[in-house]
Amino acid sequence: MINQVYRLVSPRQFEVTYKDRSLQSDYVVIRPTHLSICAADQRYYTGRRDKEAMAKKLPMALIHEGIGNVVYDPLNEIQTGTKVVMIPNTPCEEDDYCAENYLKSSKFRSSGFDGFMQDYVFMNRDRIVVLPDDLDSNVSAFIELITIAMHSLVRFEARSHNRRNVFGVWGDGNLGYITSLILKRRYPESKVIVFGKNQYKLDHFSFVDETFQIDEIPGNLSIDHAFEAVGGTGSQYAINQIIDYIYPEGSISIMGVSEYPVEINTRMILEKGITLIGSSRSGRSDFVNTVEFMKAHPEFVDYLGTLVGEVHEVRNINDIIDAFEKDITSSWGKTVIEWKI
Ligand SMILES: NC(=O)C1=CN([C@@H]2O[C@H](COP(=O)(O)OP(=O)(O)OC[C@H]3O[C@@H](n4cnc5c(N)ncnc54)[C@H](OP(=O)(O)O)[C@@H]3O)[C@@H](O)[C@H]2O)C=CC1
């Protein structure tokens, strides 16, 4: 069959590529239905990655957050029409000490390999997780982003000390919202404090114990552990502020992606004995955990509904451009694409 792949060829410019795909293979074929735009996709779309990365990775289909329906399973194990979330990471080897998302050999969709902007996505059987039919599709579109926070929490629990009375989350955007929501569900007795730049965004965090604008933090405040969900140049200010407010021997889980190296106060990291935990992407176990968590906590899914921002129907390339442009000017939440191309 001929599959149409919608690739970014240069900033703000997409082209259709026709790829001949055989159904005589082991791949399960998925028709994407709901996709969501990640900050990483926007960095490619707007050309904010450095010249070398743009040249190396493009042309490439964007989007690594999405769900779809199974349209063909060569083994006939999965019923046609089954709703699934697609896992963007494709590992090529196993390692006892290194998770699939940290292996250099893994292929991550929409970062050097074609993402979900295709008529049909051909996936290995273990790269999909079945979803309940009634799980909100707009929220499910960004399950991948939820797995990022889940993965970071798993790493935190394996690496940090056990006093978890006060958590600080830096970042009043999508990832900050999801991280603080998961922390509050996982540690209901602990205090979760969110630190952000915008009062109108912080007002959405109704479920946490406290919020502060980053220039109005009381001097005597202290946190046991912190999660950074800022990224870009803002992450430098955020990480250094965390170093100032964290109690000695605490951990800082870093999730925000910065294009350029940022300067951090290593002298105080040493003096306070701080553990830095870097966390990037996620793997199958994080998707399974996340879907189980969503099934067990319907109120968690309801809160995530607050993050659904613009919902765009996409039927052609102009609609794709429109969705990305509107996402840039959107002031809150995730842009969801109803993939009807
Ligand atoms: N590690 C991983 O695997 C993943 C990382 N990411 C990364 O996480 C980061 C956040 O993503 P996302 O939540 O979608 O982006 P958002 O833009 O929604 O969130 C970032 C928020 O942080 C705010 N902010 C800026 N500076 C500070 C500061 N010093 N202290 C506290 N808050 C601040 C921003 O405000 P304002 O807009 O006003 O500047 C914005 O509201 C990005 O870098 C993204 O690439 C995303 C997915 C996966």
Ligand SMILES: O=C(CO)[C@H](O)[C@H](O)COP(=O)(O)O
């Ligand atoms: O968004 C992400 C995962 O959800 C990662 O931040 C993204 O994969 C980083 O990739 P790149 O190196 O292409 O920016």
Ligand SMILES: [Zn+2]
């Ligand atoms: Zn992402």
